[in-house]
Amino acid sequence: MPPRHSPPEALLTTLATGRGRSDRLTHTEHLPARAARYSPWPDSIRPEVVAAARAVGVEQPWAHQAEAMNLAKSGQTVVIATGTASGKSLGYLAPVLSDLLDGTEARNGRGATALYLAPTKALAADQRRRAAELAPPRVRAALYDGDTPPEEREWVRQYASYVLTNPDMLHRGILPGHARWSSFLKALRYVVVDECHSYRGVFGSHVAQVLRRLRRVCARYGSSPTFLLASATTADPAATARRLTGLPAVAVTEDASPRGPMVFGLWEPPLTENVGEHGAPVRRTATAEAAHLLTDLVERETRTVVFVRSRRAAELVALQAQDQLDRPLAGRVAAYRGGYLADERRALERDLHTGRLLGLASTSALELGVDISGLDAVLMAGYPGTRASLWQQAGRAGREAQGALAVLIARDNPLDTYLVHHPEALFAAPVEATVLDPDNPHVLAPHLCAAAAELPLTDADLELFGPSTAPLLPVLERRGLLRRRSDGSWYWTRRERAADAVDLRGSGGSPVQIVEADTGRLLGTVDAAAAHTTVHTGAVHLHQGRTYLVREFDLDNSVALVEPADPPYTTAARDITSISVLDTDTTVDWGEGRLSFGSVEVVNQVVGYLRKRISTGEIMGETKLDLPPRTLRTRAVWWTVTEDQLLDADIPLDQLPGAAHAAEHASIGLLPLFATCDRWDIGGVSVPLHPDTGLPTVFVYDGHPGGAGFAERGFQRAVQWLTATRTAIASCECERGCPSCVQSPKCGNGNDPLDKAAAVRLLDILLAGAPGVADEQNGREAPDEQETPDRPDTQDGPGTQDGPTQDGPTQDGPETSAGPETSAGREATSGPDGGAPAGS
Ligand SMILES: [Zn+2]
Ligand SMILES: [Zn+2]
DSSP states (O other): OOOTTOHHHHHHHHHHHGGGOTTTEEEEEEEOOBOOOBOOOOTTSOHHHHHHHHHTTOSSOBHHHHHHHHHHHTTOOEEEEOOTTSOHHHHHHHHHHHHHHHHHTSTTSOSOEEEEEOSSHHHHHHHHHHHHHHSOTTSOEEEOSTTSOHHHHHHHHHHOSEEEEOHHHIIIIITTTGGGGHHHHHTEEEEEETTGGGOOHHHHHHHHHHHHHHHHHHHHTTOOOEEEEEEOSOSOHHHHHHHHHSSOOEEEOOOOSOBOOEEEEEEOOOEEEEEOGGGOEEEOOHHHHHHHHHHHHHHTTOOEEEEOSSHHHHHHHHHHHHHHSOHHHHTTEEEEOSOOOHHHHHHHHHHHHHTSOOEEEEOTTHHHHOOOOSBSEEEEESOOSSHHHHHHHHTTBOOGGGOEEEEEEOOSSHHHHHHHHOTHHHHSSOOOBOOBOTTOHHHHHHHHHHHHHHSOBOGGGHHHHOTTHHHHHHHHHHTTSEEEOTTSOEEEOOSSOGGGGOOTTSOSSOOEEEEETTTOOEEEEEOHHHHHHHSSTTOEEEETTEEEEEEEEETTTTEEEEEEOOOSEEEEEEEEEEEEEEEEEEEEEETTEEEEEEEEEEEEEEEEEEEEETTTOOEEEEEEOOOOOEEEEEEEEEEEOOHHHHHHTTOOGGGHHHHHHHHHHHHHHHGGGTBSOOGGGEEEEEESSOTTTSSOEEEEEESSTTOOSHHHHHHHTHHHHHHHHHHHHHTOOOSSOOTTTTOOTTOTTOSOSOOHHHHHHHHHHHHHTSOOHHHHHHSOOSOOOOOOOOOOOOOOOOOOOOSTTSSOOEEEOSOOOOSTTSOOOOSTTSOOTTOOOOOO
16 A cells, blocks of 8 residues: 555555635546566577567566466467556567567578557557567568558568568458468568457458458468467457357456556536526536646746647646746647647656646647656546556556555536546446447458459358358359359359448548548548537538648538638537347347347437537527438347336326437446547437337447447347436436436537436436346346347338427437547548557
């Protein structure tokens, strides 16, 4: 345990007692120092590798590293899921390099090879440097990505024994050209999948199928590589690793690296005098609160970084702190704007290190380019979305034994509010899982085509590609993509390259290009699915932390023309949505209520947008839009209650729409606690009387065609998920609903109707019939195998009407980024969630 009044604790106490803030600190967690546990080097690790590790200061591996090394050497698929800076790289590098070194003694000098996959090019480059430190000169490590010049590529194929690349390059380059890689693939011993928690949702599902294609091609060349994965700490990493690779996996989760003591504060900004939509009370923004705390910390000469969600917020925090500070100190606070040159980044690191700079406000972009470990304090203005990101940010604080301070400041939304009042969700065993669904037929289909183009598909491949494969092959034949020969195998029939038909990071449909109107510069893209809500004409759009106004959304050419702008408002699209059940996979009775999971069709039309004043959330006006409806077939979890239950819960019919809508909002807000998704990935619809169920129904669906696994995870963890939802609503101190509980910043219905009190009663009556939480926890975490959804005839959804008094559904499309605090830069060009390289 740290001393009772360690410096970070004293600091936190000062912050919490100043300026009438006593009730804002909702929790203090003491994370004690942890001593390192070492293990001897396994005998199977080559002495040259041990010597190289010692030369860079690693005398002995930590216990978890040694455990991973032993598992890897025994040919076991292993996932190392330990904290930031816990040396995951060494855990997989030592066995890989040992085998590669063995391979150099083969006749051709390349008796063993290994493939390393990173989600980003930058991380692969970083790992190449790390490998070079430990690799004896005979091991030839090489990058192979879009930047590798053509003349070097041939050398890599013929001579490199450790090839570092990304899943995209594997999908587009290596697998389709496997014949030219034959000698490399024949000798393939290991495949390293680094930062594998970033392979989530649709992207993760694609990567899972790419790995299956790799396994098949390897088998053709007689190799069966061992998969070594590295992950942030999540719930059940072994199940995720298994879903990703298709192989049973063992998880190494006991972190034996040392850690300094940390005091972690959870902080909730106060309610203000301001009112937002429908007169709801509004909390002070997390950024404003962060600026105050930064001011106090800098006054005490505490080196502090504030993590915010956009560049504009970074500038705001720095400016406010500078305003509040006296002159000499004001000059020691800065905003990190991103886009710095290498020397500028080094200068920044130095200034922070020496203490010339005391306060820095930054987006998480900082994580990718500047080494800022060893700070005194880290403030996080808003939950960064995943526990992995949270610990990556908090981990920047801490110097040896001195201890460090981290403070999470809640933003005004249900998830943040829940977290600052439920510390166990952050500090106890993780409940958030990395979710993906490789059986999604929309994901699988193009990979079956690509696989057939690589090597004809046979019945022997059905098991590898999963249960959706058998029904999908005849469909692909009817579409003229595959042809079955008399020997029973399936061939690719087209002249074009099958692999070009899919972009691993897209979600289907051609992405919409965001082009700066005056310069013609391409800023990036947004997924087709998100375009109507994010880049409609008049939308305020945040792109990598900068603010733009959409001048024109050209549907025909999939282009949004934008101009830099700084309007005093954000925009929120208004839409109407109908949903119909196509197929029910599973239904569970919860007393009289029912919980179901299956396939749905969602028809959504963006009909206009609201402008909301940034400072107060006040509605400044509404503009109509003329956009066509779009249809999405996807997976959903839904629940129903009966009329008798409504009577028991004392919910009259006129309160039902508001109750269901409010419960739906809060449940969407809380799902990211259990699955690594954000609001963009999921949508919801609540219907007082749904034609398919004949009952009041609340749906939560995946926002991507065919689904991505989020709704399924919600179904699996429904008791905990809906219990947390109920708690979040009930414990909010507002009277009639606010952004911290039931209001959604992106509600397609303008947050109307919402009935907070009735929502609690509705969830109570539903949960009363739910199986005990204990049963659920004892239940398997491993995802069930999924049946292929049938596709019966489409039904029309219920009629959609506006207004609070009808029986029409209230719906919430997958949420989109617009507000100054909600832009994590979700564009296709941005990095993965929490995608900073893990430590050594
Ligand atoms: Zn509230
Ligand atoms: Zn809504």
